[in-house]
Amino acid sequence: MHFAFDARTEELRAKLLAFMDEYVYPAEAVAEEQRAALASPWDTPPVVEELKAEARRQGLWNLFLPDGHYGAGLTNLQYAPLAEITGRSPQLAPTATNCAAPDTGNMEVLHQFGDEQQKKQWLEPLLAGEIRSAFAMTEPDVASSDATNITTLIERDGDDYVITGRKWYISGAMNPDCKIFIVMGKTDPDGADIRRQQSMVLVPRDTPGVTVKRAMRVFGYEDHSHGGHAEVIFDRARVPVSNLIGEEGGGFAIAQARLGPGRIHHCMRLIGMAERAIELMCRRAVSRQAFGKALAQQGVVHNWIADARVTVEQLRLLVLKTAWLMDTVGNRGAHTEIQAIKIATPRAVVDIIDRAIQLHGAGGVSQDFPLAELYAAARTLMIADGPDEVHQRSLARRELKKYL
Incomplete structure (x- = not known):
């Protein structure tokens, strides 16, 4: 695989990064304020619909779906760095770009297995962001x-x-x-x-x-x-x-087809969450003093930041390799790597976010920073789409089979 992103990926990355800076990050506080005033906490804050309209206007819409007719027509390798960027604001960015679970997986199911009537009735309004x-x-x-x-x-x-x-x-x-x-x-x-x-x-x-x-x-x-x-x-x-x-008796196979892309999408976004945590950790370290010097001068903080950077670079390469394999040999051919990233990524990102929380002290567990919510989301992904132990069991069996 080549390590450089192609021209289309670079173009979309630049647009998406600008969209995040100009619209998404400023909307995080606005969404919380608006939600407090809603009749139901489950109603959608108006700013979310504004973000969706802007994302669609800029062509940052349905990036996850490789079908060029229904989606953006991107490969997994092209989508991976884009999902990472949206993972930096998991409460807003995936929804704003119509790339949020569980809708993405459901759209993939309808796209692959739904009949024409099911696609017309349910897939098309989902793709348009009209329903969830x-x-x-x-x-x-x-x-x-x-x-x-x-x-x-x-x-x-x-x-x-x-x-x-x-x-x-x-x-x-x-x-x-x-x-x-x-x-x-x-x-x-x-x-x-x-x-x-x-x-x-x-x-x-x-x-x-x-x-x-x-x-x-x-x-x-x-x-x-x-x-x-x-x-x-x-x-x-x-x-x-x-x-x-599909057909009667096909539910288990459909579920496996649905969960494969879902697992890699989660891991892509998790890397973005880790990058957000590292950024917050560094900003905190250079802005706070304890015991006569900046936190950035404390040796243990150096270790946390260095280890986090090394870990993220390793995970990103594994996720990109997995995406490349899914594109070139299919989900079945990438089965080992899909399980590997599902095991490794949530576990490592939980540790990175935990260090960032520690560095923020009481602020880390408060609502004033996104770290507590990031932690909850990352920790949950050690269970969701199959707990770590199930993937470890399957992966170990595949490795041992080579020697039996």
Whole structure:
């Protein structure tokens, strides 16, 4: 792989960096002020819609989708440095550019597996940023690190499916603009192949029997950037059979196809979060004094900053290699690297943000700096999209297979 970004990537990087400086960073405080005045904390602050309009005007829109008709037509390698930049302001920038989870993954599912009617009804308004969506897979009553444990039932009844189950940490579900759920459940719970028992169906939010019960907090935070994380009850919710995505029994395979790009997108943004933490750490170090000298003159601070820089450079190269492999040999060919970055990146970024918090003292855990929220987001990604231990298990098996 070549280490230099191509001309289009450099052009988009320059535009996106300017967009961040001119619009996104100044909007962070504005969004918090506006949210406090909203009727519901889940309503979208007006400044977010202003950011979306400006991003779309500048062509900084749907950067994640490689299809040139529906998205920006970028490769994973081209998108990686752009996702890193948006990761510096995870509460605003991904949403502003219509590159926020879980919508990105849901759009990818609809793009790859949806039929023409499903694309017209749901994909097109998602691509236009007119609605939001949610992906309902995780359940509170089973170990969801093993997706075959899912107990939600999707039962055929004539020309309908009837969905019954309980989900939680369903990202995006608290947002009133969330109009559609992609629900994963079992259409063949007694099937011989445990990876062919699951299917995915589209369930509109206003379907009778669908109840968004409560918001789930993450380290005490209500994650407004994703539209919250909700507990959702499906009590014999009925949808037409035409709402099936792909084929019956294809849900597990679709989930794996969805999670591959999602994992690398998270890791790209995590590097941006680490860069933001390093910047804050350096600014703090040169502006504060303790025990007669600047924090920047303390040896331990030197170690923290140096280690953070080395770590970020290592992670970035691994993420870029993974993106390059996904482009050249496909997700299956990049499986080892996808798991490697999923293990390494959140763990390392949590440590970097933790050092930045330590350097900020009480300010680090306060609402006056973004570090506490960055920490919560990074730490959660050691669990989301498969906990570290699941990826370690799979990666170790692949390595040992070479010697067995």
